[in-house]
Amino acid sequence: xxxxLFCGPKLAACGIVISIWGVIMLAMLGxxxxxxxxxxxxxxxxxxxxxxxxxxxxHAIYGLYNQVGYNCFIAAGIYVLVAALxxxxxxxxxxxxxxxx
Amino acid sequence: xxxVFRSEEMCLVQLFLQSGSxxxxxxxxxxxxxxxxxxxxxxxxxxxxxxxxxxxRCEEMERILGYLLREIRKANIAVPEDxxxxxxxxxxxxxxxxxEQLQRLEVELSEVARNKEKLQRNLLELTEYxxxxxxxxxxVHSRSRNKALGPQYEEFQSIESxxxxxxxxxxxxxxxxFVSGLIxxxxxxxxxxxxxxxxxxxxxxxYAELGESLADLDTGEISTNVVFxxxxxxxxxxxxxxxxxxxxxxxxxxxxxxxxxxADVMDSLRTRIQDLNNVLHRTEEYLRQVLQKAxxxxxxWVVQVKKMKAIYHILNLCSFDVTNKCLIxxxxxxxxxxxxxxxxxxxxxxxxxxxxxxxxxxIPSNDTPPTLLRTNKFTSGFQSIVEAYGVGxxxxxxxxxxxxxxxxxxxxxxxxxxxxxxVMACFALWMVLTEKSHKRKRSDNEIWxxxxxxxxxxxxxxxxxxxxxxxxxxxxxxxxxxFGSGWSVRAMFTDQQWTNETLQTNTLLILDPNVxxxxxxxxxxxxxxxxxxxVNRLSFLNSYKMxxxxxxxxxxxxxxVVLSVFNHLHFKQRFNIYLLFLPELLFLLCLFGYxxxxxxxxxxxxxxRDSRLAPSILxxxxxxxxxxxxxxxxxxxxxxxxxxxxxxxALLCVPVLLIGKPVYLYWLHRGGKSLRLRRGxxxxxxxxxxDMSQAPAYADDEEEGFDDLMxxxxxxxxxxxxATVHTSHINI
Numbered sequence: 001x002x003x004x005l006f007c008g009p010k011l012a013a014c015g016i017v018i019s020i021w022g023v024i025m026l027a028m029l030g031x032x033x034x035x036x037x038x039x040x041x042x043x044x045x046x047x048x049x050x051x052x053x054x055x056x057x058x059h060a061i062y063g064l065y066n067q068v069g070y071n072c073f074i075a076a077g078i079y080v081l082v083a084a085l086x087x088x089x090x091x092x093x094x095x096x097x098x099x100x101x
Numbered sequence: 102x103x104x105v106f107r108s109e110e111m112c113l114v115q116l117f118l119q120s121g122s123x124x125x126x127x128x129x130x131x132x133x134x135x136x137x138x139x140x141x142x143x144x145x146x147x148x149x150x151x152x153x154x155x156x157x158r159c160e161e162m163e164r165i166l167g168y169l170l171r172e173i174r175k176a177n178i179a180v181p182e183d184x185x186x187x188x189x190x191x192x193x194x195x196x197x198x199x200x201e202q203l204q205r206l207e208v209e210l211s212e213v214a215r216n217k218e219k220l221q222r223n224l225l226e227l228t229e230y231x232x233x234x235x236x237x238x239x240x241v242h243s244r245s246r247n248k249a250l251g252p253q254y255e256e257f258q259s260i261e262s263x264x265x266x267x268x269x270x271x272x273x274x275x276x277x278x279f280v281s282g283l284i285x286x287x288x289x290x291x292x293x294x295x296x297x298x299x300x301x302x303x304x305x306x307x308y309a310e311l312g313e314s315l316a317d318l319d320t321g322e323i324s325t326n327v328v329f330x331x332x333x334x335x336x337x338x339x340x341x342x343x344x345x346x347x348x349x350x351x352x353x354x355x356x357x358x359x360x361x362x363x364a365d366v367m368d369s370l371r372t373r374i375q376d377l378n379n380v381l382h383r384t385e386e387y388l389r390q391v392l393q394k395a396x397x398x399x400x401x402w403v404v405q406v407k408k409m410k411a412i413y414h415i416l417n418l419c420s421f422d423v424t425n426k427c428l429i430x431x432x433x434x435x436x437x438x439x440x441x442x443x444x445x446x447x448x449x450x451x452x453x454x455x456x457x458x459x460x461x462x463x464i465p466s467n468d469t470p471p472t473l474l475r476t477n478k479f480t481s482g483f484q485s486i487v488e489a490y491g492v493g494x495x496x497x498x499x500x501x502x503x504x505x506x507x508x509x510x511x512x513x514x515x516x517x518x519x520x521x522x523x524v525m526a527c528f529a530l531w532m533v534l535t536e537k538s539h540k541r542k543r544s545d546n547e548i549w550x551x552x553x554x555x556x557x558x559x560x561x562x563x564x565x566x567x568x569x570x571x572x573x574x575x576x577x578x579x580x581x582x583x584f585g586s587g588w589s590v591r592a593m594f595t596d597q598q599w600t601n602e603t604l605q606t607n608t609l610l611i612l613d614p615n616v617x618x619x620x621x622x623x624x625x626x627x628x629x630x631x632x633x634x635x636v637n638r639l640s641f642l643n644s645y646k647m648x649x650x651x652x653x654x655x656x657x658x659x660x661x662v663v664l665s666v667f668n669h670l671h672f673k674q675r676f677n678i679y680l681l682f683l684p685e686l687l688f689l690l691c692l693f694g695y696x697x698x699x700x701x702x703x704x705x706x707x708x709x710r711d712s713r714l715a716p717s718i719l720x721x722x723x724x725x726x727x728x729x730x731x732x733x734x735x736x737x738x739x740x741x742x743x744x745x746x747x748x749x750x751a752l753l754c755v756p757v758l759l760i761g762k763p764v765y766l767y768w769l770h771r772g773g774k775s776l777r778l779r780r781g782x783x784x785x786x787x788x789x790x791x792d793m794s795q796a797p798a799y800a801d802d803e804e805e806g807f808d809d810l811m812x813x814x815x816x817x818x819x820x821x822x823x824a825t826v827h828t829s830h831i832n833i
Contacts, residue, residue, distance in 0.1 A: 021524075025577075039579050039633050 009093045015086030022079035026072045033069030036062055044068055105480075105502045107671075108493060109435045111470035115462045116446070118419070118428040122453025127412050128190045129449040135442055136432040137471055141420040150417040158200065159410040165203045166403050172210060173396045176389055188401045190408035199402060206395055213388050220384065224377045225315065229283050229326070230354045231370050232311055234363055236328040237281050237356065240307045278339045280331040280346060282353035286310060289327050292349050296331065299341055304333040330356070433470050439463070469495050476501075478536075482558045483508065498667045507657060509561035514653065516562070519570030520577035526563025532556040572627045573642075580630035588631045592618030609636060614709040648700045655693045662686050680761040684754035691751040695744075696722055702736060 007015070033040060044064045051057060114136075118126050130136060142150065191199065284292060289308060296304055308329035316323050329351075333342050346353055357363040419430040434442055442461060450458040472495050476484045480501065486508065487501045516522065532539070533556050544550060552559070574580045593599045596616050603610065614620035624630070628645075632638045662685050669677040699718050707715040716733050724733065725744045735741065 037582070039582075039630065041634075 005089065005092045005096065007089050009090065012086045012089035012093060016083055016090065019079045019083030019086055023076050023083060026076035026079060030069045030072035030076060033065050033072060036065045040065075105474075105499065107496055107498055109437065109473040109475065110496065111433050111473060112436050112439075113464050113466040113468070113470070114432050114434045114439070114442070115464055116428075116430040116432060116459065117462065118430065118446075118459040119450070119453075119455045119457050120421075120426055120428055122450045122455035122459065123416060123419075123428045124193060124412060125453035126446050126449030126459050127415050128408070129445040129452070130442075131408065131412060131415070132189065133441065133445055135438050135445065136434045138415055138418050139431040139433070140418045141429070141431060142418065147417075151421070152413040152416050155413045156410060156417075158196070159406055159413065162200055162203055162402075162406045163410070165207045166399065166406060169203070169206060169210070169392075169395055169399055170403070172214075173392050173399060176392050178389070178392055178396050188405050188408075190412055191405050196409065199405070203402070206391070209391060210388075213384065213391070217381065217384050217388065220377060220381050224374065224381065226352070227370055227374050227377065228315065229352055231367065231374070233281055233283060233328050233354050234357070234367050234370070236309050236311070237330045238360075238363060239309070240330050278333050278336075278342075279356040280333070280339075280342050280353060281329065281356040282346065282351045283311070283326045283328055284308075284349055284351040286325045286327050288349050289329070292329075292345070292351075295345055295349075296342070299345060300333065300338050303335060303338045304331050304342060306331050431464075435473055471495070472497070474499055474501065479557050480505065482555050485554075486558075496671065498664055498671075500661075500664065503660075505561070509558065509565045511653075511657075512562045513565035513569040514650065516566045517569040517573040518575050518577065519567055519581070522563050522566025522570050524563075526560060526567060529556050529560035529563055533560060574624075574627040574630055574633070580628070580633035582630040584625045586631045587621045587624050587629050588612060588614075589619055589621060592616060620709070651693070652697050652700065655689070655697050659686070659689060659694070662689060676765055677762070680757065680765060684757045684761070688751050688754040688758070691747040691754075695725075695747055699736060706736070 029040075033044075044061065045068070046061055046064055116126075147153075293306055293308075296306055306329060308327050311326045311328055314323045314325045331342055331346075333339055357366055415430075416428070419428045421427070422429055439461070446459045446461065472493055474484060483504045484501045487499075487504055493499060513522070532553060536553075536556065539553055544553075570576060590612065593612060593616060596618065598613065598616055599610065612619055628642070632641060635641075662682065665685075666678060666682055669675065669682060696718070699721065703715060703718060714734070716736060720733060721736065721740075725748060728745065728748070
């Protein structure tokens with residue numbers, strides 16, 4: 001069986017720490033964007049004309065909010081994959097250590 | 102269990118240990134960790150003490166164990182996973198066994214290591230020889246194809262042919278010598294030049310680089326080598342070439358005459374290398390086996406030897422009585438633990454099969470006992486922080502229980518982020534929940550050890566930061582709107598203050614709380630989340646945080662000063678209360694307590710309606726000291742008079758603080774002793790010279806003049822120091 005080990009123990013530990021942080025933080029950000037939290041207005045990519053379009057401006061902004069929120073959720077999903085990968089690497093590293101002994 | 106308020110009460114105790122069971126008694130005492138031994142032989146050199154030979158033996162064992170552990174680590178053998186490697190110190194009769202085993206192991210290991218090194222050196226030589234043979238074959242064969250050299254030989258042949266019987270080629274062949282070997286690549290050019298200069302062209306050097314790099318056993322570094330072949334003509338040249346090769350530290354190997362010989366040698370070398378590899382492999386396996394077996398007990402031995410050495414060290418501190426049957430030790434023991442001490446001695450006597458049991462005897466003493474504060478795994482971190490500022494005197498009030506709350510709280514006031522606080526708390530919680538396995542692993546990483554020892558502190562800091570994060574309404578630098586903001590922008594429109602045009606022409610607008618409906622009410626818990634969107638957020642928050650820090654700091658400092666009263670009362674020094682505590686408290690409260698009063702008054706007295714008229718507290722405070730200030734509108738009627746009074750009181754406290762206590766103590770010595778002093782001198786004049794010895798005693802007391810009292814004046818107790826340092830941290 002081909003050895004799937006491609007990173008050492010420290011890189012794997014780094015990976016899992018950053019992935020856990022990424023998952024939690026991006027998930028929370030996604031929730032706050034989809035609930036249209038006012039404090040995150042600076043991160044929503046709206047343009048000048050969106051503000052002048054009086055009838056639709058509110059819905060347009062809400063739509064942009066939702067878009068950014070979904071982006072966050074997708075990124076959180078990617079981090080879940082990275083976390084699973086790092087976890088596998090950690091397990092493989094442990095097993096390799098035991099075998100040497 | 103003693104109280105955490107003060108350090109424990111200690112007593113001086115004499116132990117009478119029977120010499121047969123002394124070792125076991127001290128072993129029991131050591132396992133319980135109850136007492137502190139005093140050195141009863143301070144004048145004796147460490148090499149003249151009684152148990153020096155035993156300690157030397159322990160150190161010899163430690164040396165061997167150190168070597169053993171190093172070898173075990175090099176071979177990557179795992180540490181046995183026992184729960185607690187905590188063996189008791191072995192009795193003296195087992196010591197010889199352990200010593201013997203260790204010595205045997207050491208001899209075996211060093212022998213095996215030496216053999217291994219010899220074998221490796223041998224292997225290297227053979228490998229080099231093989232490479233050399235392989236590469237010089239290419240030289241020789243390429244040369245035979247090289248026509249340029251051929252005519253030269255033939256030329257010589259024609260000249261020499263008539264002088265002697267044998268053919269010139271044979272004569273040349275007899276005189277042509279070869280030297281071959283390996284040299285470091287960096288030395289090759291110098292080597293070639295040296296050869297050329299010395300031998301004046303009678304040598305031919307051909308060399309080629311060796312593809313792989315070999316490790317040099319002496320230095321351990323990996324270097325590239327070059328195989329060279331020197332063909333020379335003449336005996337004397339041969340000697341010179343030999344000398345030069347020695348000088349450049351080449352590895353020389355005999356060059357075979359012809360191809361068959363070369364093939365033979367290469368074959369035999371191949372088999373020899375194979376054999377050597379085999380032997381080396383077996384040697385390494387054997388070494389590993391030996392180390393594996395040793396590692397099972399090595400770590401227990403380490404602890405046992407350490408404990409043994411400690412016991413002999415303590416035995417050296419005791420003194421023998423006249424009959425030499427009994428050891429006397431003086432120890433400091435907490436009063437609450439006297440029964441445990443007796444129990445430990447009984448246990449030790451039983452283990453040592455003593456005929457006469459050892460006993461204790463409490464003796465009075467005038468020396469200051471050591472300070473003992475019992476801690477568990479939670480309080481030990483805080484206690485070590487407090488001790489970083491200094492260890493308290495005997496029976497002084499300990500500030501450690503209060504730092505359990507104040508230290509993390511002050512950290513949280515500075516940190517104040519809900520999200521990051523939660524991350525910190527989770528990290529600390531993980532460390533606390535897995536502490537058993539981490540304690541067993543005992544890592545070498547210093548930074549990790551520092552974090553691990555402070556895990557409870559970090560946990561408290563994280564939890565308190567979550568609380569202050571909620572108050573500052575700060576979660577990863579964004580505010581959370583949990584209850585609904587108290588400010589309403591719509592009210593500015595309904596009240597006709599703003600229109601769409603105001604929005605389009607202005608970039609920044611100010612919400613006016615005086616307009617009805619704009620400010621509905623304060624946010625129930627913490628800072629209103631609308632401030633996160635405001636541009637003038639920092640000017641509001643800075644003023645708020647600074648005032649809050651001043652209030653907390655002054656409260657903290659006053660608490661520290663008040664704590665010192667308990668010390669003064671306990672040590673029955675009532676004058677300290679009037680000369681130290683009262684001026685300190687007055688100074689603190691008259692200046693900074695008044696500042697706190699002004700802050701709170703301004704918060705209560707001025708509202709949104711008259712906020713424009715509210716004066717600056719900082720200006721008022723500065724003017725208070727400068728005794729100026731007719732320009733500013735007063736905060737309240739009668740302010741100037743009150744301020745002058747407070748400043749005068751504070752200024753009067755300063756000289757009392759500085760010289761009050763020294764003057765009082767000096768007066769005590771003077772006023773109490775001056776009469777006695779004269780009487781003393783009179784007695785000396787009247788009585789015989791035997792009493793002269795008493796006069797110097799009085800003279801010494803007299804010498805204790807002002808300087809001693811000034812320096813021995815008790816500077817601020819530790820609590821105030823701690824409080825002041827913490828407060829300075831807030832204000833940073």
